[in-house]
Amino acid sequence: MTPRFFRHSQYTISVGFVLVLILMAAIAVIGLTRMAAINERMNVIVSQHNVKTDLVAAMRNAARERSISLHRMALMTDPFDREDEHQYFRRMAEEFLKARDALKAMSLSTLEQQTLADSQALTRQSTLIQEAVYGLVQEQRLDEANTLLLREAVPAQNRVLAVLSKLLDYQRQATSEAVGFARREYDKAFYSMIGLGLLLVGLGAVIAFMVVRRTSHAEKALFHEKERAEVTLHSIADAVITTDGDGVVDYMNPIAEQLTGWQSAEARGHPIDQIFRVVNELNREAIKSPVSECKIEGRVVSVDPHGVLVARDGTEYAIEDSAAPIHDSHGAVIGYVVVFHDVSHARRLARQLSWQASHDVLTGLGNRLEFEAVMAQMWESAKFHNKQHALVYMDLDQFKIVNDTCGHAAGDELLRQLALIISAKVREGDSLFRLGGDEFAILLNGCPISRAEGIANEIRLVVEEFRFMWEEKPFSIGASIGLVPITVDSVSVASLLAAADAACYTAKEKGRNRVQVYEPSDTELVMREGEMAWLPRINRAIDEDRLQLYYQKIANVRDGDVMGGTQYELLLRMTDEHGAIVPPQAFIPAAERYNLMPNVDRWVIRHALDWITRHAAQVRDVSTIYINLSGQSLNDDKFLDFVTGQIQRLDGLGIKIGFEITETAAIANLSRAMRLMGALKEMGCVFALDDFGSGMSSFAYLKNLPVDKIKIDGVFVRDMLSDRVDYAMVEAINRIGHLMGIQTVAEFVENDAILQKLKELGVDYAQGYGIHRPEPLALLFAEPRLIHTTAIAR
Known part of the structure; x- marks a missing residue:
């Protein structure tokens, strides 16, 4: 280029102008060198930004795929499909980490480094939550998994995506700044060349040609950089629309074309409001253009979180979007960019999860969570606006028969059919819920108690008349209903639920299939509420180890304590929150009512056997240690394994253990009682039948039970001196027991006169306050003496 320049210049320039030409050429070379440097720098910047954009897009895609994969796992029932999906879930994590590591290896600005670090911290939090969701899915706790996914995993993932979106924004901003920089540098070089051209107008075409050619090269470089920027916008997963300063569209990438239904060429020159039409999905009102807001x-x-994009053909897409101004080199706004993406699938999943969180999957009715929310609203309207509502709390009768006879599939079908039948009877404005198992609740809105009682009886009658068919077998069920008014006098939601439960339980006790209206003056209902108040106290006492064992002596009436070995019965007490001792009759009824006796029995057995282990030397001189078992424990399939496991750790002291079972519990659970007795007697244990004589068929069942002792019910012993019938009962039980080779124990022996009469009848053992008042078990070996101990879980 330079030799040609000299050859042409010799014809047009005088010798005196040579030095000027050299100077101008030097200036031109410097300018061209600067243009080349600008071009090279632009190549590097755009190349880096393209790579960064691709990596951030890969991270966003992997994160989004992990979230969707996790939800699919929560919905899958096939373990193999779930495992395949879990592998895909892991692969997405690997792709995310690979892209993140590649991005970290690049040259990053301080802001990019901080944003990447923020995304890494949020990703760790999101991963922990996702792993927790996956753990719940593995344990088949799908409701909890879906609740955790909705409440924590999805918001956490959205926070990660939001941070990654910031990185994309940084790249777009950097690209915009790079283009602005190139434009500024180009302007400087261009006008410098124009100035040189004016100065060198006398030099003519050669210098002009060189400048124009170099300028053309620069323009091509800028054009290529613009193309690269457009390719970047084409490659990202988000839709992008750019406008001029008046909001007129000048560019749309392919994703934007796809979602809006407009081609970029068609949309160019139209106002963005015409192309980008968004409405609120809840009220269908038009949402103001984000460019107008910007x-x-x-x-x-950002626009309304409930925004829906209405495409050209009427198709609707749930979107999330944002708009940002585009500034020139002087900070003036020269246009706007709108970025949005389709979140229809994610929003559908969110709605589905929200529905599942508040509804029973089996029946489609509202679940307990939804019930409690609506209940709170009704209580507030009654309390603060003097409204009257009613709560119908319903427990099905005979449902267990269907489950036990035909299986859980039949039980589920019964609940589905019954939900439909009851729903048809529920008034508009009222709400029906399934609380779990065979429990339902109806909230009657704006309904006084007199009308509510009629509605409750109508529903009870519908349930009573319903005939469920399963494999050509008909089943009839009933409903025990507790009805509670919700008025301005209602104390709290918890008190209403307690009252409803107490009323429902009373309805069952009165014969089932009836409606029991709660009345605060009803002493029976008040007693049930009192039992409910004991429920958390008993649980806390067990958790805090505030139950306490006492002991009471059992005297050998016929031969004395020496030959038979001194015997004791361990009695259960509770230490309340203030350190006072609570007798068993205060809390055992509540424990029996709410099925807590298996936990209480386990506590007694565990602590009694721990005490025996600590006093093994003294216990070896004892004949037998009795521990009383409740009827609820007999129905616990895992209880026998627990007891045998505890006895096996006694190192040969198992033969010192005996168990007491009440006559009523043994008869009500005869087959289970006989199986438990057989298994424990094989380990050397013995059995006593407690409260004998209180049942309807005592002697008929006695011959079928392998017991070693019978304890004569204290109701007969206490008044045997003044009541001839009681005396005859004690005499008959003692005589028949001896005929069957079973020893007898008289309970409630309160004075010497009763003890003397028992000796005359030949009763073997006696127990009661007339012989020994209970003391804390810790005092039992405070004095050296032989001991025979009985532990009783009540």
């Missing part, structure tokens, strides 16, 4: 705010803005 003009007012002068900053990045």
